[in-house]
Every structure is written in structure tokens, then in C-alpha cells.
Amino acid sequence: MxxxxxxxxxxxxxxxxxxxxxxxxxxxxxxxxDYTSKLNCSVSAMEKLYGKPVILASxxxxxxxxxxxILKEAKKTDVALLVVGDPFGATTxxxxxxxxxxxxxxxxxxxxxxxxxxxxxxxxxxxxxxxTTSIPYPQPSFFPETAYDxxxxxxxxxxxxxxxxxxxxxxxxxxxxxxxxxxxxxxxxKRGEKIFLGKTFCVGCARVGADDMVIxxxxxxxxxxxxxxxxxxxxxxxxxxxxxxxxxLKMWNQK
Amino acid sequence: MxxxxxxxxxxxxxxxxxxxxxxxxxxxxxxxxDYTSKLNCSVSAMEKLYGKPVILASxxxxxxxxxxxILKEAKKTDVALLVVGDPFGATTxxxxxxxxxxxxxxxxxxxxxxxxxxxxxxxxxxxxxxxTTSIPYPQPSFFPETAYDxxxxxxxxxxxxxxxxxxxxxxxxxxxxxxxxxxxxxxxxKRGEKIFLGKTFCVGCARVGADDMVIxxxxxxxxxxxxxxxxxxxxxxxxxxxxxxxxxLKMWNQK
Numbered sequence: 001m002x003x004x005x006x007x008x009x010x011x012x013x014x015x016x017x018x019x020x021x022x023x024x025x026x027x028x029x030x031x032x033x034d035y036t037s038k039l040n041c042s043v044s045a046m047e048k049l050y051g052k053p054v055i056l057a058s059x060x061x062x063x064x065x066x067x068x069x070i071l072k073e074a075k076k077t078d079v080a081l082l083v084v085g086d087p088f089g090a091t092t093x094x095x096x097x098x099x100x101x102x103x104x105x106x107x108x109x110x111x112x113x114x115x116x117x118x119x120x121x122x123x124x125x126x127x128x129x130x131x132t133t134s135i136p137y138p139q140p141s142f143f144p145e146t147a148y149d150x151x152x153x154x155x156x157x158x159x160x161x162x163x164x165x166x167x168x169x170x171x172x173x174x175x176x177x178x179x180x181x182x183x184x185x186x187x188x189x190k191r192g193e194k195i196f197l198g199k200t201f202c203v204g205c206a207r208v209g210a211d212d213m214v215i216x217x218x219x220x221x222x223x224x225x226x227x228x229x230x231x232x233x234x235x236x237x238x239x240x241x242x243x244x245x246x247x248x249l250k251m252w253n254q255k
Numbered sequence: 256m257x258x259x260x261x262x263x264x265x266x267x268x269x270x271x272x273x274x275x276x277x278x279x280x281x282x283x284x285x286x287x288x289d290y291t292s293k294l295n296c297s298v299s300a301m302e303k304l305y306g307k308p309v310i311l312a313s314x315x316x317x318x319x320x321x322x323x324x325i326l327k328e329a330k331k332t333d334v335a336l337l338v339v340g341d342p343f344g345a346t347t348x349x350x351x352x353x354x355x356x357x358x359x360x361x362x363x364x365x366x367x368x369x370x371x372x373x374x375x376x377x378x379x380x381x382x383x384x385x386x387t388t389s390i391p392y393p394q395p396s397f398f399p400e401t402a403y404d405x406x407x408x409x410x411x412x413x414x415x416x417x418x419x420x421x422x423x424x425x426x427x428x429x430x431x432x433x434x435x436x437x438x439x440x441x442x443x444x445k446r447g448e449k450i451f452l453g454k455t456f457c458v459g460c461a462r463v464g465a466d467d468m469v470i471x472x473x474x475x476x477x478x479x480x481x482x483x484x485x486x487x488x489x490x491x492x493x494x495x496x497x498x499x500x501x502x503x504l505k506m507w508n509q510k
Contacts, residue, residue, distance in 0.1 A: 017272055018304070019269035086373070088378075088381070089372050098506060109376050111464050117343070120341060120343025120347060121364050132381065157408055159386055244347075
């Protein structure tokens with residue numbers, strides 16, 4: 001039958017589209033990919049809206065055991081795999097799509113908003129974002145500098161950089177704007193190329209798409225002392241700005 | 256009261272979120288911004304779902320006359336401005352947001368998918384897109400080469416380029432993938448920098464997000480002879496690809 005890859009949007013259970021809700025209600029099994037992001041609502045709130053139970057799908061289940069679970073079922077019946085944001089947003093689900101097709105299973109994508117377009121709410125034009133990057137929690141033997149290089153490349157072209165921040169859902173650890181700034185400052189200290197300084201203008205975002213969204217801009221040093229509240233956070237290093245972009249950022253600071 | 260800027264997604268009236276539908280149903284006036292894009296459904300289908308009449312809002316109404324219409328009403332009551340895609344997607348609605356705030360009107364954004372994240376369905380990673388560009392219909396005295404320069408900058412960094420294609424909604428004219436390729440070839444002929452040649456690998460997309468979506472890849476020359484069908488179209492010039500990205504594109508070609 002059909003495997004539906006369904007985006008849930010970013011805030012509550014009600015961010016789902018009418019079409020996706022109708023689709024879920026006719027599916028036999030509903031899996032929720034629960035390791036790359038999270039909604040600001042409980043799974044039981046989702047179950048109540050859908051009128052169906054939701055099965056939590058770990059990375060192991062989706063990446064290693066899909067043939068014995070999701071895909072096995074989707075050969076016989078309609079199955080939904082729910083993904084926070086968009087199924088082809090910050091995390092692509094190409095792998096399970098291709099594996100399903102190999103098994104002769106029909107696949108349909110139901111899009112929703114993703115952090116990659118919802119940050120347009122800052123007022124920064126999505127057109128003018130360069131490559132997106134992510135900032136992982138440094139490990140004793142792993143301190144990647146990719147984000148620094150991406151910011152550098154985008155800066156050269158006057159483009160904005162979106163930094164997605166690490167999520168360790170199993171450990172309930174979500175990187176804050178403050179932690180991200182500290183990490184970039186450490187890389188700057190090591191590299192010394194004056195790409196990310198205390199005076200670098202940044203935009204910190206929290207809970208984009210939710211009613212209690214926070215968008216605050218200022219120098220990296222200023223934002224270090226701001227409290228952005230609950231996850232999820234992300235960090236933007238703007239490039240060259242149009243005055244309307246600046247006006248939108250000022251407006252958010254006054255909120 | 257409140258001005259709601261509401262994204263409609265890309266396909267039918269049912270792409271709207273449950274939250275947005277509930278919001279619309281309690282609004283006094285519902286405007287539909289009808290000049291930057293369009294859904295694959297009629298306005299009457301939307302009205303039927305909402306249970307409310309929809310007022311078409313031209314560019315003139317939104318940009319020049321909002322103070323006498325949308326914003327005047329939003330001072331006293333709840334008003335929705337519906338936007339195809341996301342209200343801060345390909346076209347930002349910062350201007351009306353800021354004007355509303357100046358008048359002391361509360362503004363809320365309800366996101367939805369935008370072409371900028373839905374093209375993730377191609378399998379090309381959204382992370383690896385550089386700056387987005389658009390290709391306008393050339394005029395006798397206006398033949399911009401911006402897209403060519405953006406492709407050039409992105410190519411240098413190995414990044415993908417999304418080209419949004421011109422929409423002249425009033426004239427019912429929507430640029431096709433084929434027209435876009437012809438325009439880029441004309442610019443190449445003039446500039447001669449070997450950025451966009453007949454052998455350049457391209458991805459043509461039509462009706463992204465809809466059930467009859469088409470994604471076809473091949474050289475620019477090959478795609479020139481393809482028929483992508485009804486609007487809306489967009490064109491992607493991929494940068495460096497991972498093999499899973501290539502596998503996804505092959506899969507779409509076999510559809």
C-alpha cells in the first residue's frame with residue numbers, strides 16, 4: 001500500500017494540515033520519528049487529535065529496523081511516518097523513501113513548515129540565506145569547525161547563515177543560543193580569522209513557529225547574557241541587511 | 256484586534272493547518288493575497304472549507320491600500336491575510352507586518368510549507384542550497400543577469416541553486432522550466448563564462464507538493480525538450496551531490 005511521510009510543523013499537534021490529518025486517520029499504523037526534533041506538545045495530545053495510537057520510532061527503528069516494522073507493514077497497509085517540521089527539511093528522509101520504493105511500496109510526501117522556512121519570521125529574507133550549517137556539542141575527540149567555515153563563506157557573499165543547534169533527544173539535551181555562541185567563540189580563538197567576534201551581530205531564536213517564540217538580536221557578547229527560555233533554539237549570523245530586515249529585527253527586540 | 260498572516264501551503268485548500276483553519280473560522284474578514292503565487296484549487300473550494308467568503312487582495316490593495324482595508328478592519332476585529340506557501344517564504348510580508356505593528360495591531364504568523372523547503376522532496380539536501388534566485392521574464396529594456404551570477408557563486412562553493420520562476424498572475428503567465436533554461440542560455444551566450452551550458456546538469460520541478468508533482472533531471476539541453484505540464488515550475492542547478500541525492504533524482508526520473 002502506501003507509506004506517507006508527513007510533516008507536523010513546529011509547534012503543536014494542530015500544526016498538522018487538514019489533508020495530513022485525514023490521511024493519518026485512515027492509516028493502520030502511525031509512527032513518530034522522535035530523535036531529530038520535537039513539538040511543543042505531548043504525544044497524547046497528538047493521539048487525541050488523530051483518534052489513533054502513535055508509535056515512537058527511534059533512530060535505530062527507522063535506520064536499521066524499518067524492514068521489519070514500518071516497511072513490512074507498508075507492504076500490506078497504509079502507514080504514516082510523522083516527522084517534526086518537514087520530512088525533507090532539516091533532516092532528509094530520502095533513505096527510507098528509497099528503501100520503500102525498492103520494496104515496491106508507494107510513497108507520498110505531505111509537506112509542512114520547517115525551521116528552514118519558518119525563520120523567515122525574523123524578517124531576514126530567505127532568499128539571502130547561504131548554506132545552512134549545524135553546531136554539534138563538542139566531544140573530547142571531536143570539535144568540528146564546519147559552522148565557522150560556512151559562516152566565513154556566506155559572509156564573503158554578504159549572505160545570512162542559519163546555524164541549527166544540536167539535539168540529543170534521548171538525553172533531553174538541546175543546545176541553547178548561548179552555548180552555540182560560546183562554541184563559535186572558542187573556534188574563533190583557535191582560528192583567529194575574525195569571522196565570529198564578540199561584536200559580531202547575531203540573531204538568537206527560540207521556539208520558532210510557537211506563540212511564545214523569541215527573536216532577539218544584538219552582538220554575540222550581548223546575546224550571551226540573554227535568556228531564551230525553553231528549546232528549541234537556533235542562531236543566525238546575518239549578512240548584509242536591507243532596512244526592512246533591520247526594522248523587523250528591531251521590532252522583535254521591542255517585544 | 257489581531258492580524259493573522261496565514262500560510263496555505265502549496266497544493267490544495269486542505270494543505271492548511273488545523274490551527275489555521277480554526278483561526279480563519281473565527282476571523283471577521285479573510286483576504287487572500289493573490290498576486291505572488293497560486294494554489295492548485297479554486298477559491299470556492301477554499302470558501303467551502305472555511306465556511307466563509309474570501310476577498311481577493313491585489314498587490315495594490317496589500318501594498319498601497321492596506322490602511323483603508325485590511326489594517327483598518329484589523330484595528331477592530333480579527334482579520335486573516337492568507338498567503339500561498341508561507342507568509343515569510345519566497346515573498347516576505349514584513350512590510351504589512353511592520354505597518355500593522357505601527358498602528359498598534361497585534362500580528363500572528365501561522366507558518367506552512369513553502370517552495371523553499373518543499374523542494375527537499377527532490378532529494379537534494381536543503382542544507383546544501385546556497386542563495387536562492389529568481390528568473391524574471393526579460394523585457395525589451397530589462398534583461399537581468401542576477402540568476403547567472405548567483406549560480407556562479409553557488410557553483411564555486413559546490414552548492415545547489417534554486418531558481419524561482421516569474422509569475423504574472425494577472426496575465427495568467429507562469430514561466431516554464433523550458434523558458435527558464437532558454438533565458439539562462441541566452442545569458443551564457445552573452446557572458447560566455449561557461450556557467451550554464453547545454454551540458455549543465457539541471458533539475459526541473461513542476462507542481463511541487465501536489466500529487467501530480469513532476470521532478471526530472473538531466474542536462475539543460477535534455478530538459479529543454481521535456482514537457483513539465485501545468486504551473487508552477489521551478490528550476491534547480493545542483494552543486495556537488497551525495498550519492499543518495501543522485502539516487503533520489505534517478506528515482507524521480509523513473510516515475
